[in-house]
Every structure is written in C-alpha cells, then in structure tokens.
Amino acid sequence: MEKIILHVDMDAFFASVEQADNPKFKGKPVIVGGVSERGVVSTCSYEARKFGVRSAMPIFIAQRLCPHGIYLKVRYYRYKEISNRIFEIFREVTPVIEPLSIDEAYLDLSEGKFNDGLEAANYIKKRVREEVGLTLSIGISYNKFLAKLASDWNKPNGIKIITENMLPDILKPLPISKIYGLGEKSVRKLNNMGMFKVEDLYELPKEFFIEYFGKYGIDIYERIRGIDNREVTVNRDRKSYGRENTLKFDTEDIQEILHYVRNFCLEISEDLKRKNVYIKTITFKYKTSSFENHTRSRSLTYYTNDFTTIYKVAEEIVKDENFIGTIRLIGITVSSIKEEKVEQLKLF
Structure with a gap:
C-alpha cells in the first residue's frame, strides 16, 4: 500500500x-x-x-x-498550551507524528484509524476549528517533500493532494526555491546560471547534481522527480533540543540577538518540561554574514529544564562573545540529557 x-x-x-x-x-x-x-x-x-x-x-x-x-x-506559554491541544488531536489520528515546530508536523497514516488522507485531513480541520477556533492547512501525498509542498499550496485554511500521476508536470513550473534542500545561497547561484524553475533543472544529468551539490546532489535530483525516501520519525531518543533562525536582515544588535535567544530558550524549556527531560549543557550558535559558523557552550553542575536558568546561561554566553561583523543566523541547543528520575535523585 x-x-x-x-x-x-x-x-x-x-x-x-x-x-x-x-x-x-x-x-x-x-x-x-x-x-x-x-x-x-x-x-x-x-x-x-x-x-x-x-x-x-x-x-x-x-x-x-x-x-x-x-x-x-x-x-509563548499560551501558544504552547494551544499547540498541545492540537497535537492531542493529531495523536487520535495516528501515533506516527514527527513534530517540526510548535505549529507544524508530519503525520504518517500507516498506523491509526484512517486510511484515506482527505478524510483524515477533514477530521483534523473540523476538530481544531471546533475545539480551538483556529484554521490550518494540510498537504497530502506519498512522501514528506510533496506533502510539505502541498500544505503551502492553498494557504490559509487549505487542503492540497499531490498524487504520483501529477508528476512531473505539477513541479516543473515551480521556482527552484521550493525544492527542499536548496538554500538561499544555492538558489542564488543557480539563478545566476539562468535556472529559475524546476523545469530548468529537470533535463540536467545526474552527474551535474553530484558535482554541484556534493553528497546531497542525488537528493535534489530525486526530489524534482517526486522521490523522497525519508521516513516520518517519532523522536523518542533525542540527544539534543534546539532552535535556530536565519535572519531576514543581518544584525549586530545584541538586544535583537537576545530577543531571539530568549524566545528559543522559552520554546526549548517548554518542550523539555512537556517530555520530562532535563539538560545541563547550553550551546549558542551563530553564523556571520561571511558564513563563518561559531558555537559557544557552557555546562551546569546540575540538570535543569527551567527557562530562567537556561536563558541566564545563554545570555551570559552572548554578552561575553566578541562578535566580529554582522550576524545572519542565531541558534540555541541544549544537550547532556537525562530523564526525570535523574533530577529526582539529585534532590537526595
């Protein structure tokens, strides 16, 4: 099937x-x-x-x-509360859920009570609208790449199905920026070579993708043909939790950087608490406008999932850093993970 x-x-x-x-x-x-x-x-x-x-x-x-x-x-506390209610509805549809963020997820219907994608999508939309009062958009397909592409098709409050017999015609007119795995830098370079739409890439040989994109070349070559073998994965044994964002405009303002860092720490803390997980290493990541990556880490002597504690450490890292040039990407990751029982043992 x-x-x-x-x-x-x-x-x-x-x-x-x-x-x-x-x-x-x-x-x-x-x-x-x-x-x-x-x-x-x-x-x-x-x-x-x-x-x-x-x-x-x-x-x-x-x-x-x-x-x-x-x-x-x-x-954020309010958005997380609403998100939890929405994910409870997802879990009624299938146990195979891969959260991408507080407001986005993949669902695999190979398990669960629905074997029809449109029926499942309408069920989710109806429940969320009636119980939470919000709308959402759902893409339905046979792999992750096409499903994500479809969810953006009829926003807001839309449903889009992409089936195998629609390919490759449905993909060819799309801008190459729609292809998962092509970053802004790659898109810009391809545009400079005169390639703007998927159809411009479609006739190129596989060797071009391998030479131009390296080990990810085959993935790009297959995706523009509707092939994506990634599984929907339920994260049961994570080694870290993190958030990052590429800024629309480069910045050198510390307060703006801390604004992102604070929101990331809040999101991560709520995620840790929901899963009864504790951490003791906090890492601040940033990328400069010249695409240089930097990471700075500090570890506590105890485990925590407290927002104030995590943010205090992250804030100290940021304020101690000697930034050179403007920043285009900011991220926070926490690691050295233990389950709740470790935190309880510490108290004794």
Missing part, C-alpha cells in the same frame, strides 16, 4: 491565537513579536501580510509598512 503522509501547518499561528483570544482583533493586521524598535516580527496575520509585513522582519520596518497594525508581545 502506498504511504499516506500529511503535512499539517497552522495558519499564522501566533497571530491567529491572539485573534481567537481577543475577538476585536479578528480581521485586523496583528503583528506578534518584539515590540521595541529593534525587535523582530515572529508571526503576523494574513491581514498584515497584505501590507508586506513578513516573519523575521524588523519591527521598525513593519511599523513603516503597517502603521495602524496591532503590535503584541509573544505569549
């Missing part, structure tokens, strides 16, 4: 939660993120996107584009 994979993606999640919690915000441009002049947009409603506002955009630019927008601070 051909696999049925769903990619579920909440629509403008943070902003949608704010609109659901406060009905007077519905239909209005809501921008969630750092509210200071050096803050950045975490998520914005579709009403705000009409003005050109986008995630990771500096707040001062968003305010220039949308001066009458509703600017709100991030309430």
